[in-house]
Amino acid sequence: MDARAIHKLLANEFGDGVGNFVEQPTEPHIEVDATAIAKVCSYLKENGDLNFEHLSNLTATDYLEENRIRIIYHLHSYKHARWLTLKVAVDRENPHVATLENVYPVANWLEREAYDLVGVNFDGHSDLRRILMPDDWVGHPLRKDFQEPSHYHGISTVRESMLTINRN
Amino acid sequence: MSLINSVPEMVLTSKVDAMLNWTRKSSLWYMLFGLACCAIEMMQTGGPRSDLDRFGMAPRATPRVSDLMIVAGTLTLKMALRTKVLYDQMPDPKYVVSMGSCSNCGGLFQLAYSVCDGVDKIIPVDVYVPGCPPRPEALTEGLILLQDKMMNEKWLTRSAPLTVA
Numbered sequence A: 001m002d003a004r005a006i007h008k009l010l011a012n013e014f015g016d017g018v019g020n021f022v023e024q025p026t027e028p029h030i031e032v033d034a035t036a037i038a039k040v041c042s043y044l045k046e047n048g049d050l051n052f053e054h055l056s057n058l059t060a061t062d063y064l065e066e067n068r069i070r071i072i073y074h075l076h077s078y079k080h081a082r083w084l085t086l087k088v089a090v091d092r093e094n095p096h097v098a099t100l101e102n103v104y105p106v107a108n109w110l111e112r113e114a115y116d117l118v119g120v121n122f123d124g125h126s127d128l129r130r131i132l133m134p135d136d137w138v139g140h141p142l143r144k145d146f147q148e149p150s151h152y153h154g155i156s157t158v159r160e161s162m163l164t165i166n167r168n
Numbered sequence B: 001m002s003l004i005n006s007v008p009e010m011v012l013t014s015k016v017d018a019m020l021n022w023t024r025k026s027s028l029w030y031m032l033f034g035l036a037c038c039a040i041e042m043m044q045t046g047g048p049r050s051d052l053d054r055f056g057m058a059p060r061a062t063p064r065v066s067d068l069m070i071v072a073g074t075l076t077l078k079m080a081l082r083t084k085v086l087y088d089q090m091p092d093p094k095y096v097v098s099m100g101s102c103s104n105c106g107g108l109f110q111l112a113y114s115v116c117d118g119v120d121k122i123i124p125v126d127v128y129v130p131g132c133p134p135r136p137e138a139l140t141e142g143l144i145l146l147q148d149k150m151m152n153e154k155w156l157t158r159s160a161p162l163t164v165a
């Protein structure tokens, strides 16, 4: 079953919760509504013909011009040796999406990373803290309009040219 | 007191200095502080082929008994604060070798938002070893340079190291 057939199956099952199928040579993917993602994923996991038992990656990308953030889910089925990509678009000002923690426990850390770097809020997440950046960091560094602070705890983040420094 | 005063001062201190420095440089215990890929070369330097043991160096797992910190790898801003704490926990006299471009100046990550460009922004550095990563030979040479520096030290009159930032 290829991605297009899976899309047809999902569209029948979930109606409006599933959006378009985007045909791309590199990565065909299915657009899913933010409210339906947890249900769609648990369906994809439980259904015997699909068996996507593994969430292999979860990332988020900032689309500044579109004023949107896309969350990208890569699912994998060991049983059928098959990949599937889902994308959820949310509003950039107030990005909210349901957590997948109850479907794939591995989503815990992946969602913390997306929260830390892009600032997506995962509703229902049990422990939504920063995972890579320090706890007292301000802002989400992979946002396209992120402004780097000039200092962090008194450490300057400005790069002097090594050629002009007089070390003595 | 009277004995010290009766001997010319310069003669006595230079001999004690030389002996102290010689014992000190011959038992440099370094703290294991690998932060990124450079750590692989640091382990290699401690391994049997380039064998740091022949200089009397032994890896230690805690700063409290270390004389030397080899900062090997990319220093993030998050780690920079911890590095300062670890450095403060080392007993005096203490030395720092900055290994690799990353800890010298941020290296190829110096424009990244999370990287501290240069460990010398946090703690004073005695020897910089360039390279990405430096080969074990380069690190060994850096450590020999450090030993030379230690031999020229006037420990009895040495002031406490200045801490940057």
Ligand code: SF4
Pocket: B036, B037, B038, B039, B072, B073, B074, B099, B100, B101, B102, B103, B107, B108, B131, B132, B133, B134
């Ligand atoms: S200097 Fe090069 S080898 Fe060393 S930590 Fe940086 S990137 Fe890795």
